[in-house]
Amino acid sequence: MTAKEVLRLEDIRKVYHMGDDIIVEALKDIDLHIHQGELVSILGPSGSGKSTLLHIMGLLDSPTSGKRYVDGIETSTMDDEEQARIRGEKIGFVFQTFNLIPSLTALENVELPLLLCRKQCRDRKGHAKALLERVGLGDRLEHLPSQLSGGQRQRVAIARALVNDPEIVLADEPTGNLDSKTGHEVLELFKELHKEGRTIIIITHDEYIAKTTKRMIRIRDGQTVS
Amino acid sequence: MDFFDAVAYSFKNLAKRSLRSWLTIIGLVIGVIAIVVILSISEGVNREINTQMSAFGADMMFVYPISSIEEMMSGGSMSMLRTSGKLYQEDVDDIKSIAGVKEVARAMFSRASLSFKGKNVSAMVYPMDSKAFDMYGSYMQVASGRYYKESEKNVAFFGYKAATETFGKDKVEVGSVVQINGKNYRVVGIQKEIGGMAGSSDDYNIYLPFDDGRKLFEGQLLPDEVGLIYVQIGEGFNVDKVKDSIERKLAANHRVKMDDLDFSVITSAQIMEIVGTVLLSVQLVLAAITLIASVVGAIGIANTMFMNVLERIKEIGILKAVGARQGDILFLFLTESVIIGLAGGIIGLILGAIVLQVLQDTFAIPVFLRQRIIAFVFIFSVGVGLLAGLLPAWRAAKMDPVEALMYE
Numbered sequence: 026m027t028a029k030e031v032l033r034l035e036d037i038r039k040v041y042h043m044g045d046d047i048i049v050e051a052l053k054d055i056d057l058h059i060h061q062g063e064l065v066s067i068l069g070p071s072g073s074g075k076s077t078l079l080h081i082m083g084l085l086d087s088p089t090s091g092k093r094y095v096d097g098i099e100t101s102t103m104d105d106e107e108q109a110r111i112r113g114e115k116i117g118f119v120f121q122t123f124n125l126i127p128s129l130t131a132l133e134n135v136e137l138p139l140l141l142c143r144k145q146c147r148d149r150k151g152h153a154k155a156l157l158e159r160v161g162l163g164d165r166l167e168h169l170p171s172q173l174s175g176g177q178r179q180r181v182a183i184a185r186a187l188v189n190d191p192e193i194v195l196a197d198e199p200t201g202n203l204d205s206k207t208g209h210e211v212l213e214l215f216k217e218l219h220k221e222g223r224t225i226i227i228i229t230h231d232e233y234i235a236k237t238t239k240r241m242i243r244i245r246d247g248q249t250v251s
Numbered sequence: 252m253d254f255f256d257a258v259a260y261s262f263k264n265l266a267k268r269s270l271r272s273w274l275t276i277i278g279l280v281i282g283v284i285a286i287v288v289i290l291s292i293s294e295g296v297n298r299e300i301n302t303q304m305s306a307f308g309a310d311m312m313f314v315y316p317i318s319s320i321e322e323m324m325s326g327g328s329m330s331m332l333r334t335s336g337k338l339y340q341e342d343v344d345d346i347k348s349i350a351g352v353k354e355v356a357r358a359m360f361s362r363a364s365l366s367f368k369g370k371n372v373s374a375m376v377y378p379m380d381s382k383a384f385d386m387y388g389s390y391m392q393v394a395s396g397r398y399y400k401e402s403e404k405n406v407a408f409f410g411y412k413a414a415t416e417t418f419g420k421d422k423v424e425v426g427s428v429v430q431i432n433g434k435n436y437r438v439v440g441i442q443k444e445i446g447g448m449a450g451s452s453d454d455y456n457i458y459l460p461f462d463d464g465r466k467l468f469e470g471q472l473l474p475d476e477v478g479l480i481y482v483q484i485g486e487g488f489n490v491d492k493v494k495d496s497i498e499r500k501l502a503a504n505h506r507v508k509m510d511d512l513d514f515s516v517i518t519s520a521q522i523m524e525i526v527g528t529v530l531l532s533v534q535l536v537l538a539a540i541t542l543i544a545s546v547v548g549a550i551g552i553a554n555t556m557f558m559n560v561l562e563r564i565k566e567i568g569i570l571k572a573v574g575a576r577q578g579d580i581l582f583l584f585l586t587e588s589v590i591i592g593l594a595g596g597i598i599g600l601i602l603g604a605i606v607l608q609v610l611q612d613t614f615a616i617p618v619f620l621r622q623r624i625i626a627f628v629f630i631f632s633v634g635v636g637l638l639a640g641l642l643p644a645w646r647a648a649k650m651d652p653v654e655a656l657m658y659e
Contacts, residue, residue, distance in 0.1 A: 080653050083572070085571070085572060085652045085653050085656065086652075086653050105576075105577065106576050106577065106578075109571065109574055109575065109576040109577075110574070110576065112571075112572065112573075112574050113573065113574020113575075114574070118572045118573070120656075124565070124568075124569045124572070124656070125569075126566055126569060126570075127267070128263045128264050128266075128267040129260075129263060133263075137570075137573055138573040138574055140252050140253075140256045140260070141252055141570070141573060141574045141575050141576075141579055142574065185573065189573075189574070
């Protein structure tokens with residue numbers, strides 16, 4: 026039985042126009058298939074186009090050309106509002122700098138995506154609380170991000186990424202701002218979540234991290250290399 | 252994002268930047284206080300004048316001589332000797348005979364020296380036919396004692412403040428004897444306080460029976476001269492027609508042309524009209540002030556919201572990453588600016604009400620905080636919040652998610 030395809034990129038190109046006649050081709054002919062339950066790392070040095078790829082995979086940006094299917098839905102020509110909806114329903118983000126909202130507690134940060142969901146979201150608090158307990162922060166619910174350590178903040182961010190039960194979790198250098206021990210713990214958490222059936226894509230420049238995943242995709246100069 | 256979530260979210264953010272939030276709110280509060288106070292005073296004055304004017308009766312008319320400029324410049328009273336612009340007993344009798352005239356009363360006023368319990372003061376004294384009291388209707392009422400009768404001599408009727416304030420601590424009461432220009436006058440009645448704008452001058456009046464009181468100022472009057480004439484119109488008669496008849500009759504008496512009258516007839520409706528015009532122009536000026544106050548408040552909110560958006564670019568990116576649409580962001584930021592507006596409105600309303608109470612209690616300024624004003628303040632503050640927040644919120648909503656997320 027083959028797992029369903031949650032993300033497919035076909036001939037994705039992304040071109041930036043800087044000034045009048047400078048054209049930067051950030052991504053060229055990217056083809057990528059991600060199946061449900063995969064743990065994939067995308068490895069590339071800075072400037073390789075991996076951030077652009079992340080933005081396109083996460084529907085934060087649209088490709089210049091090519092097709093992008095998320096959970097079988099063609100999304101490359103969607104307008105901002107539709108992309109926002111798909112993002113809210115099917116994508117969970119984990120960022121290098123955690124990107125928690127400083128005025129909200131851990132629990133409120135995790136709850137935030139549910140505030141924005143269009144469906145009637147039942148028991149938001151309970152769901153958010155359960156996830157924080159899952160990532161080992163059951164005793165930090167009412168703490169503000171500033172009262173948490175880096176590792177704890179990233180766990181809150183991971184709980185937030187999971188709260189809308191996304192098809193894909195996109196993690197952008199999730200250990201980049203953590204010491205190696207805490208970074209390792211966060212990686213372990215991703216592996217556990219993978220075992221629980223989550224689809225996780227980790228973008229990194231760190232070979233070591235990339236090697237811990239089953240599948241690794243290298244990207245260089247805007248192209249995938251095998 | 253639903254309404255309550257947005258409100259809760261906004262409150263958290265406002266609380267986080269509480270000093271700035273409060274400063275912005277204070278900026279608006281000042282404007283709202285100005286609006287509340289100004290509108291309520293203008294409403295209060297308006298209402299009071301209307302009540303007094305209606306107590307006055309729309310059936311009243313006043314005939315008074317037109318003073319020469321030299322006389323006005325010298326600051327003299329109406330009854331000094333001069334060449335033109337006088338009314339006479341003959342005029343009074345003629346007005347009485349005009350169809351539609353129900354009642355006529357004579358009056359004059361002049362400054363006299365008064366003395367009571369060893370204190371000497373100078374005050375305005377009004378010899379006036381006692382029927383004028385009836386013509387004034389509910390505008391004038393007796394507090395204690397009675398009005399004088401026309402036939403009485405050496406009696407006086409005191410206005411409320413004339414009785415309580417003219418001689419300092421020594422209050423004039425019914426039965427008191429006051430010397431006016433050296434002659435003894437017995438006080439037979441005290442008037443109920445008229446109060447308000449009109450009462451501020453009329454409450455100081457001291458009335459005497461006309462014929463008797465007139466003798467006090469004989470040196471200043473020609474024989475048969477009358478200071479001014481009150482006319483009351485009978486029910487169902489056209490005020491303007493009666494006015495015209497009076498003007499024609501008196502013009503003939505005075506041998507003047509109709510377009511060069513040496514007297515003037517003014518109806519209470521005309522007075523109301525004049526007062527109304529003055530009030531309107533005052534209100535227009537006040538409206539301009541409130542407009543300025545609101546613009547300043549709005550700019551304050553807009554400024555704060557722009558700062559807010561600039562400081563929270565990253566947050567906007569995060570919100571977009573977790574699925575916020577443009578509408579959500581717009582709604583969130585607008586909620587925040589409306590909360591600021593509403594807070595300014597409510598606090599301004601409360602403080603404004605306190606200011607009004609103080610003004611009323613301390614300075615006897617008539618105020619009237621209408622429900623309409625309260626409703627206006629609410630609509631105004633929400634409106635200012637919305638308008639001022641619109642552009643910043645729009646900018647936030649339109650932000651590119653990638654740029655916002657990468658912003659440091």
